[in-house]
Amino acid sequence: MAEKILRVNMTTLTGAFEDVPSEWAGIGGRALTSAIVAKEVPPTCDALGKHNKLVFAPGLLAGTPAAQSGRLSAGAKSPLTGGIKESNAGGTAAQNLAKLAIKALIIEGAPVDDSKFYGIQIAKDSVKIVEATELVGKRNYEVIKTLSAQIAPKVGVLTIGPVGEMRMAAANISVKDPDGNIRSHGRGGLGAVMGSKKVKYVTIDDTNGTGTPIADPEKFKGAARAFAKAILEHPVSGEGLPTYGTNVLVNVLNEAGGLPTKNFRTGQFEGHDKISGETMREIIVKRGGKPKHGCHAGCIIQCSQHYVDEKGEYITSGFEYETIWGFGANCCIDDLDTIARADRIMDDIGIDSIEGAVIIGVAMEAGIVEFGDGPGTLKLLEEIGNGSPLGRILGNGAASVGKAYGITRVPVVKGQGIPAYDPRTVKGIGVTYATSTQGADHTAGYAVATNILKVGGFIDPLKNEGQVELSRNLQIATAAIDSTGLCLFVAFPALDIPETLAAIIDMLNAKYNLTLTGDDVIALGKSVLKTEHAFNNAAGFTKQDDRLPEFFSEDPCAPHNLTWTMSDEEIDEFWNF
Amino acid sequence: MQITVKLFATFREGRFSVEGREYPEGTRIAVILSELNIPEQQIGMIMVNARHAEPDQELHDGDTLAIFPLVGGG
Numbered sequence: 001m002a003e004k005i006l007r008v009n010m011t012t013l014t015g016a017f018e019d020v021p022s023e024w025a026g027i028g029g030r031a032l033t034s035a036i037v038a039k040e041v042p043p044t045c046d047a048l049g050k051h052n053k054l055v056f057a058p059g060l061l062a063g064t065p066a067a068q069s070g071r072l073s074a075g076a077k078s079p080l081t082g083g084i085k086e087s088n089a090g091g092t093a094a095q096n097l098a099k100l101a102i103k104a105l106i107i108e109g110a111p112v113d114d115s116k117f118y119g120i121q122i123a124k125d126s127v128k129i130v131e132a133t134e135l136v137g138k139r140n141y142e143v144i145k146t147l148s149a150q151i152a153p154k155v156g157v158l159t160i161g162p163v164g165e166m167r168m169a170a171a172n173i174s175v176k177d178p179d180g181n182i183r184s185h186g187r188g189g190l191g192a193v194m195g196s197k198k199v200k201y202v203t204i205d206d207t208n209g210t211g212t213p214i215a216d217p218e219k220f221k222g223a224a225r226a227f228a229k230a231i232l233e234h235p236v237s238g239e240g241l242p243t244y245g246t247n248v249l250v251n252v253l254n255e256a257g258g259l260p261t262k263n264f265r266t267g268q269f270e271g272h273d274k275i276s277g278e279t280m281r282e283i284i285v286k287r288g289g290k291p292k293h294g295c296h297a298g299c300i301i302q303c304s305q306h307y308v309d310e311k312g313e314y315i316t317s318g319f320e321y322e323t324i325w326g327f328g329a330n331c332c333i334d335d336l337d338t339i340a341r342a343d344r345i346m347d348d349i350g351i352d353s354i355e356g357a358v359i360i361g362v363a364m365e366a367g368i369v370e371f372g373d374g375p376g377t378l379k380l381l382e383e384i385g386n387g388s389p390l391g392r393i394l395g396n397g398a399a400s401v402g403k404a405y406g407i408t409r410v411p412v413v414k415g416q417g418i419p420a421y422d423p424r425t426v427k428g429i430g431v432t433y434a435t436s437t438q439g440a441d442h443t444a445g446y447a448v449a450t451n452i453l454k455v456g457g458f459i460d461p462l463k464n465e466g467q468v469e470l471s472r473n474l475q476i477a478t479a480a481i482d483s484t485g486l487c488l489f490v491a492f493p494a495l496d497i498p499e500t501l502a503a504i505i506d507m508l509n510a511k512y513n514l515t516l517t518g519d520d521v522i523a524l525g526k527s528v529l530k531t532e533h534a535f536n537n538a539a540g541f542t543k544q545d546d547r548l549p550e551f552f553s554e555d556p557c558a559p560h561n562l563t564w565t566m567s568d569e570e571i572d573e574f575w576n577f
Numbered sequence: 578m579q580i581t582v583k584l585f586a587t588f589r590e591g592r593f594s595v596e597g598r599e600y601p602e603g604t605r606i607a608v609i610l611s612e613l614n615i616p617e618q619q620i621g622m623i624m625v626n627a628r629h630a631e632p633d634q635e636l637h638d639g640d641t642l643a644i645f646p647l648v649g650g651g
């Protein structure tokens with residue numbers, strides 16, 4: 001099977017398979033979604049208008065036996081930031097698309113009659129666009145269940161909940177995982193873009209799909225084995241993540257004084273131990289849940305889990321540090337069960353759980369509910385799902401809430417909520433928040449690894465020296481990894497064990513019969529960042545948008561009592577490459 | 578002198594989470610690590626009063642010492 005681009009036009013309600021243009025042949029994942037958006041979407045267009053396009057692309061290694069290779073990139077112009085967006089997620093869809101040899105799915109246009117929603121049903125060499133009448137208004141768990149029953153138990157599903165249908169700027173896109181649960185293209189409001197195209201869901205039935213062949217299977221096998229070995233050997237990916245999930249970070253960041261607490265007032269949370277990864281593991285084991293779980297077949301790290309209630313009933317999975325920080329320390333709710341319910345509601349209604357947490361923090365700042373009010377928080381999330389007037393102000397993002405209530409303590413960059421690491425205390429991640437093309441996004445250049453976790457060396461988190469260079473190097477490497485379709489957590493072994501990167505390059509070369517070197521990978525990362533930066537500039541961004549909110553420079557953060565002191569000139573050095 | 582020792586993740590197994598412990602003035606972190614049977618190669622981070630520290634650092638009365646294995650997330 002030769003690889004194809006599947007283009008679906010929602011104005012004409014038709015879809016067609018196209019040959020892959022040579023300029024896109026060697027790229028996948030984020031490199032491809034960003035290249036397509038940069039080429040085909042006018043940067044100044046309305047993100048919710050017909051000129052925007054929603055692009056899905058599996059990574060270059062998707063569909064192969066390589067560990068961790070099933071992440072899917074989604075891209076568009078973001079209604080939240082107004083800039084380019086790539087958000088990647090686990091779930092089965094990347095592997096389903098790769099099996100059908102679909103290198104990218106482009107959804108463009110918008111129906112003239114906007115009273116209906118549609119489903120895009122993809123199977124081998126075929127695509128159907130059907131009315132989605134009975135699923136309109138339904139939440140994500142139900143949509144996934146219904147479609148899996150209607151089409152096939154293993155069908156891949158991408159769906160939006162009511163928040164996406166209502167085109168709120170914090171809406172996400174849900175991806176079905178191997179158990180029929182939910183992973184998310186969380187950040188940047190891509191669910192609203194899907195809603196604006198009137199697409200309720202996409203199904204991918206990969207029956208009889210064979211994928212594209214591996215050019216040199218023997219070489220691939222050896223490289224894949226070396227890669228898996230490095231992952232399992234590294235203490236973070238081999239032991240830490242599967243045991244405690246990402247939530248092990250609550251205690252780490254609290255101890256370092258970088259756990260943003262009470263809407264970024266201080267860096268330590270009194271109730272940290274109650275919401276920590278250690279406590280979470282105890283609860284899950286005691287109640288008979290699953291402490292480790294992979295978001296797609298072929299994940300050997302398994303940072304996910306099934307969090308269950310006291311009766312052992314499933315509440316949520318993919319219960320991440322950022323969500324737990326966000327409702328825990330940030331909103332002062334020291335109860336994991338309440339936070340798990342919040343996570344469940346957000347997955348179900350279809351809103352980004354990081355933005356959701358920052359939204360509620362700002363809502364508490366505004367006095368809509370008190371800090372620490374768990375039941376009040378769950379009610380507000382339901383209001384978002386139900387689309388009440390207050391719900392819509394909330395669902396449009398933390399910046400929207402700040403504006404509506406005249407608040408200045410609004411932790412966002414380029415309109416996107418700042419996640420779980422205080423930039424005053426973890427200065428490298430502050431540079432990433434400021435400069436990322438994606439708006440505030442910790443995954444774009446995870447300086448926490450080197451500032452706090454001592455992975456890939458150590459650069460003092462409390463000082464400005466070396467942070468711009470650190471963030472730049474990480475953002476370049478991340479852009480490259482996001483293009484392979486590998487889960488970003490392979491960066492932990494990659495930063496410490498040199499064989500990891502060599503194995504990734506060997507796998508790419510063996511799959512596509514290439515002769516890539518480490519330098520080519522770095523060049524790819526750089527070109528992805530530059531493409532995205534150029535799009536943002538053409539959309540109207542300037543370097544003044546690469547700044548943190550004023551309060552970080554004014555209000556010291558305890559216990560270190562530091563402010564953000566990086567000068568504009570220092571930050572602007574970032575783009576010097 | 579009084580030191581608050583905090584252990585995290587797998588280091589808690591068979592040990593403790595947090596304890597106030599007595600040590601002679603000027604005790605180095607390394608001494609406490611070997612007392613607790615924590616091999617240095619398993620250590621990810623050591624923090625004293627919320628700052629990263631190395632095993633050869635001397636402690637002072639009232640310090641909080643936090644010891645983590647190599648962990649990560651994101």
Ligand code: SF4
Nearest residue numbers: 294295299301303487
């Ligand atoms: S390590 Fe976690 S995020 Fe990465 S592929 Fe596995 S479950 Fe998904």
